[in-house]
Amino acid sequence: MQEAFTTVFGGTGFLGRAMVRELVEAGRPVRIAARRPNLPDWLEAGDRVEAVACDLRNEQQVAIALQGSVAVINAVSLYVERPRAGLTFKAIHVTGAGQLARLAREEGVTRLVHVSGIGTSDASPSAYVRARSAGERAVIDALPKAVILRPSVLFGPHDALLTALVRLARLPAIPLFGRGDTRLQPVHVDDVARAAVRLSDTRPLERRLFELGGPEVLRYRQIIAQVLAHLECRRPLLPVPFLAWRLAAALLAPLPSPPLTRDQVILMQQDTIVGEGVGTFDDLGIVPRTLHDSLPTCLAAG
Template identity: 65%
Template sequence: MPDKPIAVFGGTGFLGDAIVRELVETGRAVRIAARHPALPAWAEEGDLIELATADLRDEASVNAALAGASAAINAVSLYVETRELSFEAIHVAGAGRLARLARAADIARLVQVSGIGVSPDSPSAYVRARARGETAVLDAMPKAIIVRPSVLFGPHDAFLSGLEGLTRLPVIPLFGRGMTRLQPVHVHDVARAIAQLTGRHASPRCLFELGGPEVMSYREILETLLAHLERSRPLVPLPFLAWRLIAALAHRLPGAPLTLDQVILMQADNVADEDVGGFRDLKILPHSLRESLPNCLPRASIRD
């Protein structure tokens, strides 16, 4: 009898794809649940992958995607609101709906992906929604596991790719003085942790904050990237008030290249709390940003 699949909601996204791959490579059956599900480019014949069309706003589709699953992972992400998609609908109501339906389906293991620094009092609408989403999930399923990664990086990511684009400018503007501390974490390490948390052996912890082995300021990350790319650019401090004004203007542009929420996020450190679960509890040694740069941004593939 084949194993029951693990339903990965948001399985086509950056983190979701990495989670699906980690599960498949360890021989487990996976169901990719997304609004537009598709087989990953890396999938091979014989991989135990199912596709399910699911929208966290639609109860019937979520129920169908959960049917017969052994565990569920919510890796659905929304960083910028649109007319059709709001933080409230996806990160709060949608997350709570998934948890409620998972419990009704007798699914014992649910992993909810959130983020470090969530707070219901944050000036960021995104962060407030993430915090309310955690509460909604735990209200519906008290034994759900919350995973809060720091800034994700990896091949073909948005973080390093975006910074690489900045290094092409003659001058690189910093957020403030660039002293905000981040703990960049490799997407594959987070995927490995989440896959482990859906395993047969229950974790004694229900809250994990996952950060890489290095805590670096935003300035240090840019300097490290410039050294790797063998580029020299001046780093110029820019007050956060100026960034807020830029974000307000950018909000009117198609695709919103910069949002107020992103500026607010860069005003607070994003570092894992050592008093909650982490990679050490899962016996995972995470990759550092410095050692991963050649694989994430190979110089041969970047045209100056």
């Protein structure tokens, strides 16, 4: 009898890799679906994991990846568009996500967890955020019982957030987005992965929308202060107007992989915290770890 897989689309990304590990530790057969698939180097004999090549834009590849799946997690994300390669926010977050949900329904998948992000809105000036919002609707239209999972800003070993702050700590002064007052609710990647695994189980859920943030709401400058304290170094914090950041992003936009984008600047102008009336870690029986307690492990890995 063929095994019933939990298929993780985007299973080679930062969050996807953590999800794969959580699924393996839970004893569930896992299929990794990615454009450039590879198996984790930590696998042991007996771990039931396979990898398939799959581009979310390719209907045939998605259909093949879904075969034999009982649950699906869509952790595919695109942060920088490359229109010439067909990699746009609409193609990945809207069209691709909706197609995956439709094909999952046709395959008879009983549970789909779609990873989005806190703050999705059709009214956002960010094309990335608007696409995320449209993508949620496309998924629900195709598969009404899908679960939408919106994490806050992720942190963990080899992440984007802490790695960038460590690099900034080498400068004589650390530039702030505005005055550094934006409120964030940083959440450990492993906690989000554990939540996704529980949500992809077959147990019935009362909620279909979950927002996941860590136990602390911190201003951006407070996060920097925690990292500096852990590194045992002092640096002045330099407020930089958002207009200057937008100009910098515009100048960097022609680069193949710009270190700063307009959408990232926009995201840093709005709070990213869990809203009201949504499912949270409490509903899943998960106690998320704090940024402060996680810094030794996270930064040691860098």
